[in-house]
Amino acid sequence: xxxxxxxxxxxxxxxxxxxxxxxxxxxxxxxxxxxxxxxxxxxxxxxxxxxxxxxxxxxxxxxxxxxxxxxxxxxxxxxxxxxxxxxx
Numbered sequence: 001x002x003x004x005x006x007x008x009x010x011x012x013x014x015x016x017x018x019x020x021x022x023x024x025x026x027x028x029x030x031x032x033x034x035x036x037x038x039x040x041x042x043x044x045x046x047x048x049x050x051x052x053x054x055x056x057x058x059x060x061x062x063x064x065x066x067x068x069x070x071x072x073x074x075x076x077x078x079x080x081x082x083x084x085x086x087x088x
Contacts, residue, residue, distance in 0.1 A: 004084065005046060007035045008060040016054045024049065028080035030073060036064065038084055 002025070009017050011032035021027060024046060025039035039046065043061045050059055066081050 002038050002040055003042075004036060004038050004064045004066050005043060006060075006062050006064050007037055007046065007050075009033055010058060013054075013057045013059075016057055017050055017059065020050050020052075026080075026084075028077055030077045036077070036080065 007017075007021060014032065021035050021037060024037045024041065027035055027037045029035050037046070041049070043063060046061050047059065050061075051057070066085055069081060
């Protein structure tokens, strides 16, 4: 079953993580260092994939409940969340 995660890392470390994050599943990037990803992986499995060769870089991964959200953000984030919310 697919789950939704927030992945954060320092924007100065984007070179190390961006291409790997894109391989995890459906994603949206809404700030330089914030990604929301939908995947069947666990948070630890995501970390294991992203940290290969970069164990000295900080990264934060947390599962999200996208059934309840609100705010003001770029429309691409709302579009991404609305599409996935239909399946929850």
